Amino acid sequence: MPVLPLTEWRDFYVTIGTASGAIVGASFIVATLTSGVKEPGIGLRGFITPTAVHLGSVLVGSAILTVPTLTALSLAVLLGAGGLAGAVYGVVVATRIWSMKLDLADRACYVVLPILAYGAIAAAAVLERWAVTSALQTLAVSFIVILIIGMRNAWDMATFLIARNREG
Secondary structure (H helix, E strand, O other), X not given: OOEOOOHHHHHXXXXXXXXXXXXXXXXXXXXXXXXXXXXXXXXXXXXXXXHHHHHHHHHHHHHHHOOOOOEHHHHHHHHHHHHHHXXXXXXXXXXXXXXXXXXXXXXXXXXHHHHHHHXXXXXXXXXXXXXXXXXXXXXXXXXXXXHHHHHHHHHHHHHHHHHXXXXX
């Protein structure tokens, strides 16, 4: 089976994987800020954990895409499974937080955009199997969207917790 020509993309995936890993570390700091909360429940399951999952997905996906012996079939299987799992997880998160009083930006960044981005990753897997040239671009955009969502959500949680601690 031929190996994919991902060498042109290697620096891209190393860069966003590194950024994602750094932000995962920062999100652990946000999680530490919630350690004083008596019942973190929905905050942990609805906001902090999904943000860590999204950033971890970019990190793992980037690591997979820098494997030098990656074949087209293995890429399609891994991306398809990851994209589908991410979309399903996004729906699970949506059921946890949709009834909360969230503004439009929070609904978009915590629920809608992650599901769409993971769906696009799964679509990129299908496109790649059909040898469509835009598959790698679709994948790159999806990873960037998930990375930006993770950065935005980590910042949102940190500022929320800091503001709440100052009020309380």
